[in-house]
Amino acid sequence: MDSIEVNFTGGKRIEAQVGDFTLQTDQPLKYGGEASAPAPFDLFLGSLATCAGIFAWNFCESRQLPTEGLALKMECIEDEKKKMISNIIFHLTLPKDFPERYQSGIIRAMELCAVKRHMHTAPDFSIQVK
Known part of the structure; x- marks a missing residue:
């Protein structure tokens, strides 16, 4: 992806054109x-x-492991002073009868998430005005 086009659609609503998809955003009340x-x-x-x-799902799918009951919840812990998230915890629920020998592997697979890796090695940002 080379670029994302942003449109200001009224009020605090903003859309982003990401390839063939439109992401809509708004601010809370x-x-x-x-x-x-x-x-x-x-x-x-x-x-x-x-x-x-998706990394957890792909791990299971590529090994023909069960996915029924696979669930993920992400918990965000906020630093009240900084008003920023200080800790993110992934709570992964594995399917019944998930082989124990694959538990560390699915965790390693989730750690390969591209979004997480970009947070650890953040890109440089710049703003150019036309």
Whole structure:
């Protein structure tokens, strides 16, 4: 992906064209939005959770392991002073009868999530005004 086009669609609503898909965002009511779509930061967190999830799913699928009952919940712990997330915990529920010998492997697979890796090795950011 080379670029993402952003459109200001009214109020606090903003859309991003990502390939053939349109992502819609809005701000919560307390920040002047209408809460008609997820906030941008919520999409960021959602991308982290779904990225980890697809790595877990692919791990199982590639080994023909059961996926019924596979579930993932991501918990965000906030640092009240900094008003930032200080810890993210992935709670992975494995299917019944999931082979114990694959437990460390599925964890390693989830750690390969591209979103998480980009957080650890953040890109440089710049803003150019036209």
